[in-house]
Amino acid sequence: MAAPADCCYLGFDFSTQQLKVVAIDGNLQVTNQSNVQFDSDLPEFRTQGGVHIHEDRLTVTSPVHMWVKALDLILEKMKNAGFDFSNVKALSGSGQQHGSVYWRKGARQALQHLDPGRDLHSMLQGSFAVQDSPVWMDSSTTEQCQCLESAVGGAQQLADITGSRAYERFTGNQIAKIHQFQTDKYNETERISLVSSFAASLFLGDYAAIDYSDGSGMNLMDIFTKKWSQPCMNATVPQLAEKLKEPKPSTAVLGSVSPYFIERFGFPEDCKVVAFTGDNPGSLAGMRLQEGDIAVSLGTSDTVFLWIKEPRPTVEGHIFCNPVDCHSYMALICYKNGSLTRERIRNECAEGSWEGFSRALRSVPIGNNGNIGIYFDAMEITPPAVGVHRFDKHGRWVATFTREVEIRALVEGQFLAKRVHAQKLGYKIIPGTRVLATGGASSNKDILQVLSDVFNAPVYTIDVANSACLGGAYRAMHGLVAESGVSFAEAVRKAPGAQLAVTPTTGAEEIYGPLLKRYAELEEKVLKDTTG
Incomplete structure (x- = not known):
């Protein structure tokens, strides 16, 4: 596609x-970046880390007006810096997943009649029935989650429909709680948005549809029919569909920007608003994942993103609709025991030195002579187990390893876990599969070599500091041509590519194939011992 x-x-x-x-410009080069920090740039909202943590320590919300005011502020910053909005052909973006916004009756009229002489936040002051929006950090809806799973036949049945079992942060359960405990405010609500579709609504000057991909994180949408699931809707709130309306493809062009932005900032009249999506799907687009690819973020928590064709939902991990290909899916798995565990083992076994850690890793043959370690310093998410568990080549529990064996057991164990659970969700290594690595540990080539060997695929490194943002810009470009059949990969082919870091060691698959099976069996044993 030429632009x-x-x-x-x-x-x-x-x-x-x-x-x-x-x-980004027509050649997909970044030309401008800006940001607004909620805590420091908007101190009047008194957030810490962008949120309000309530007294029960379970309820976590963000002021919806803060997000509106932040948009005012960031656009003014760009305008004052001389940014030329008249060249903008399309825009899109993302929002933190699962958060919800409750538009008060009459808010649509306010959106459709914005005065370009005034700030957005001053005109939308009375437009929200719920002032503090529940966000993804909230864990106060356990009761609602139990009711939802019970109503549809259990956790696995819910996952089979919506891609995930019931989670406290997921939007449907948050809506059910507001309906139950803030009934008056719920009854004042004429439309419920996700943070992503709320942001798109501001630009559109009208209510924007929820997109398929972010809609997958609500415990409400059937990810296969891409329609609201009636059993899930019935178990949440009566007549909920009226407040959500039908979801739309993530590639959909929702319309042109509101006259407000044309007159106030100089956007062109034909500037299009492409559906916004969740931040995790946005990152998939920003990293330019392709079919068969896996992205591994090695940070405080380790996160795995997968592009898959034939999903197999389980009670672990999440399946979302793919934001750039309506015929595919993305899976997400999060692991709590990431860099902090690696740092602990480095401190204990390599005197705090990453160089010593790498040297020890190289000194032990791949496969660790059959020794396997499972290291859950904190209660893990996938699977829900805790503790350090070491096994020798015969599967017998052992109390300690040597320092070198301990280091390799940790790194191999973390990556064996990622492949085992990725395959459970439907991931398959196909010709051309790449592993895209990011996060702090991706700078260590010896760690990446183990990752490459375990997955039997080349590992590329990619800088994704602004991956969700970049994904929004890429998706804006793709949205203009998606209906004519242009693929996302074709639309963004000029974008800067990932850098090849390492390739698999010859013979690695023969070693790790059997180890994967053994790891899965030992993890199951640990899970039974921990919970039993």
């Missing part, structure tokens, strides 16, 4: 702690 170099596409990300924007 004039002077045209521009914007990607926004309404994340937990800040609002970010990236501009």
Whole structure:
């Protein structure tokens, strides 16, 4: 797809702690970046880390007006810096997943009649029935989750429909809680948005549809029919569909920007608003994952993103509709025991030195002579188990390993776990599969070599500091041509590529194939011992 170099596409990300924007030109080069930090730039909302943590320590919310004011602020910053909005052909973006916004009756009229002489936040002051929006950090809806799973036949049945078992942070359960405990405010609500579709609504000057991909994180949408699941809706709130309306494809062009932005900032009249999505799906787009790829973020928590064709939902992990290909899916698995566990073992076994850690890792043959370690310093998410568990080549429990064996057992164990659970969700290694690595540990080539060997695929490194933002800009560009059959990969082929870091060691698959099976069996044993 050819595009004039002077045209521009914007990607926004309404994340937990800040609002970010990236501009790319027709050659997909980043030309402008800006951000608004909620705590420091908008101190009047008195957030910490962008949120309010309530007295029960379970309820976590963010002021919806803060997000509106942040958009005012970031656009003014760009305007004052001389950014030329007249070149913007399309915009899109993302929002923190699962958060919800409750538009008060009459808010649509306010959106449709914005005065370009005034700030958005001053005009939308009375437009929200719920002032503090529940966000993804909230864990106060256990009762609602239990009711939902019970109503549809259990956790696995719910996952089979919506891609995930019931989670406290998921939007349907948050809606059910507000309906139950803030009935008056719920009854004042004429439309419920996700943070992503709320952001799109601001630009559109009308209510924006929830997209398929972010809609997958609500415990409400059938990810296979891409329609609201009636059993899930019935178990949440009566007549909920009226407040949600039908979801739309993530590639959909929702319309042109509101006259407000044309007159106030100089956007062109034909600037299109492409559906916004969740931040995790946005990151998949920003990292330019392709079919068969896996992205591994090695940070405080380790996160795995997968592009899959034939999902197999389980009670672990999440399946979402793919934000750039309506015929595919993405899976997400999060592990609590990431870099902090690696740092603990480095401190104990390599005197705090990453160089010593790497040296020890190289000194032991791949496969660790059959020794396997499972290291859950904190209660893990996938699987829900805790403790350090060491096994020799015969599967017998052992109390200690040597320092070198301990280091390799940790790294191999973490990556064996990622492949085992990825395959449970439907992941398959196919010709051309790449592993895209990011996060702090991706700078260590010896760690990446183990990752490459376990997955039997080349590992590429990628800088994704603004991946959700960048994904929004890429998706804005793709949205203009998606209906004509242009694939996302084709639309963004000019984007800077990932860098090849390592390739699999010859013979690695023969060693790790049997180890994967053994690891899965030992993890199951640990799970039974921990919970039994």
